[in-house]
Amino acid sequence: MTAATTATTTATTVAVRSAGRRQLAGTGVLLRFALRRDRVLIPVWVAVNTLMVLSMPNTLGSLYGTAAQRADLLHQMAANSSLRALVGPVFDDSLGALTAWRVGVYAGALAAVTSLLVVVRHTRDEEESGRQELVASGMVGRRAPLTAALLAAAVANALLALLVTAGLAGQGTAGALAFGLGLAGVGMVFATMAAIVAQLTESARLARGLTAAVLGAAFVLRAAGDSATDDGSSVATWLSPLGWLENLRSFAGERWWVLLLFAAAVLVQGAAAYALAGRRDVGMSFLPTRPGPAAGRPATAGALAWRLQRGGVLGWSVGFLLAGIVYGGLTEGAADLVGDNDKAREIFERMGGHSAITDAFLASMTGMLGLIAALYVVGSVLRLHGEETSGRAEPVLAGAVGRLRWAAGHLSVAFGGSALIMLFAGLGFAIGYGKRTGPILGACLVQLPAVWVVGGLALLLYGLAPRFAPAAWGVAGAVLLIGWVGPALDAPRFVLDLSPFGHLPKLPGGPMAWAPVLTLTGLAVVLVAGGLAGLRRRDITS
Incomplete structure (x- = not known):
């Protein structure tokens, strides 16, 4: 390689890195601002989710205090497809496994709702209100708002994972860590999904509605798959991130490789959101808004x-x-x-x-x-x-x-x-x-x-x-x-x-x-x- 070629390659690399830094300029300031705005929303919903999870071991211990009662529960769940559709299958009779079974689907759904609300609030809501245009006129990179929104969601999910892991550690450290990471994984999957939808739509209300509809579809897929099988092996279950959470099998012989599904989904969806964010103007969307009637009516x-x-x-x-x-x-x-x-x-x-x-x-x-x-x-x-x-x-x-x-x-x-x-x-x-x-x-x-x-x-x-x-x-x-x-x-x-x-x-x-x-x-x-x-x-x- 000649000296000229080496110099050209080096200059290109430096230019790419510089452009990347410009794209993310101001991310730290926007993240601090987002966390300040969500200083009520994030702590409250993380606390609700955490307390819902941590209240279960003692409750289930009082309900099913003997091995015979827990074995009977597993038998009933295996035989009742309607109950499996509601809360999923049971994989083990330990209190940790029963906790993951009883609240896993709903805690995951709550983490997803919190994440999508945070991301839409700091992306499409800001653009719809006109504040993002004012912010973008300063020294703020094109992708900084999206990065700050995703980081705010990541902070919320990391806090949830930390609290759940610490609270359930007494039931088994490995299971507690798997369950905490699984809940955070579900939250980040829907955070990046909301980031994509926020680029496609021009309305924050529609962005929240469409992402919530995807969450509803994920719940339906999991319910349909779990009603068909008692071990979570249905294809419909594997098509849902909520199904990945239950198939992680926390406290029941953890399948650590399932976490790779969450990571892959977050990376792919995040990359798609970043690509879309770089190809549109502030306030615009890829799905055009339907025009109203030519003549208005009194309303x-x-x-x-x-x-x-x-x-x-x-x-x-x-x-x-x-x-x-x-x-x-x-x-x-x-x-x-x-x-x-x-x-x-x-x-x-x-x-x-x-x-x-x-x-x-x-x-x-x-x-x-x-x-x-x-x-x-x-x-x-x-x-x-x-x-x-x-x-x-x-x-x-x-x-x-x-x-x-x-x-x-x-x-x-x-x-x-x-x-x-x-x-x-x-x-x-x-x-x-x-x-x-x-x-x-x-x-x-x-x-x-x-x-x-x-x-x-x-x-x-x-x-x-x-x-x-x-x-x-x-x-x-x-x-x-x-x-x-x-x-x-x-x-x-x-x-x-x-x-x-x-x-x-x-x-x-x-x-x-x-x-x-x-x-x-x-x-x-x-x-x-x-x-x-x-x-x-x-x-x-x-």
Whole structure:
């Protein structure tokens, strides 16, 4: 090789490295800014996920304290395809393996949701609001925002993996490490998936919806595969990242090579996201937005809110209908699964009321869907905050539309939509169970006052202190944690009463108590009124 060739090669290498550094300029600053903005979101959701996982060993130890009880559980799961579709197959009877079985799918799904929210928030949300264009005018590389968003998601998942590994180390260090890395792997797979979708779409709402739809498809694939086989070997299971998590077999002869699937998916999807990010302008997308009609029509604030949120309402309705069908189909087998296990019966009774095991199961499942509906109402109410901070609310309010009319449009979708999705859940239970349609519908609808209280708190935060409005997600996470973990840990009554759901009557099976229902409804009205009063008096972000 001649000296000239060597010099040319060296110069090319230096130029490539320099260009790469320019592409990532400002990443550290943007990462610190992202973590500062998510100083509530990430710790709360990581804490909820971690506590859900770490509460399981003691709970399962009290439920299945003998080797005979655990062997019977494995036999029942092998024979019950519906339960395998719900929570996956069991690979070992140790407490660690049972913990990975019982919460693995749901902890992985929660890690995925947290990751996709973080990535979309710091990529497409920033571009949609116009802030990214302002940032890009400084000394910030083209790929720095995407890198900072992925690193923020990586921090959240690394924290989750560390806490889960440390908390479960007593059940076996290798299994705890595998399970923690598996949860982080699922989170990063959907973080990079969200990064790709954020390049393809022009709307943050659509990016979140499409990535969530991929997560839903992954859950369905895993459920279909697990219902067909009892060892996780189905092709459908292997097509889902949630299936990879269960096939990692934490605490049951770990398959460390499965972690390579997570690594490969993250690298391939990350590379695709970086390639797409380098080939489009800020604010643009690869999937063009469909143009509106040539001539506009008069519209109300409510019609605008419905158009903006109708996709979310439809998606939640379909999801709750399917969940109701699945849970309803499991109702007949609930008594067989509990059998003579007094501890399991006690937990169902604490969640669903002191009634027959079938009624207690129905009450506990409708209660769980009510807790999840609280997440919907918070997201829908906080759409007001998103419209304001993005600047889209200002031109609407500059016309003849007042603040209260504008807010009322979104609130009607939030509170009315929560009633609609719980109604679909009741219809799903009626389809899956095939009996007692009226009582089951009542059990679903009685959750609404508690759901509305959570929505009212979100509106109060937005109306009085919009800067702290995202803290409503922390409220929803705390309510979910109390409702999910509290009964299993036999938490004191005052802890359960911190959640509005702890005051609701346990239907079906229990007596209908109108006093707490009316009290919670009145509290929701007061919170909404306080939030609207605060919104009316404060300045709108411009």
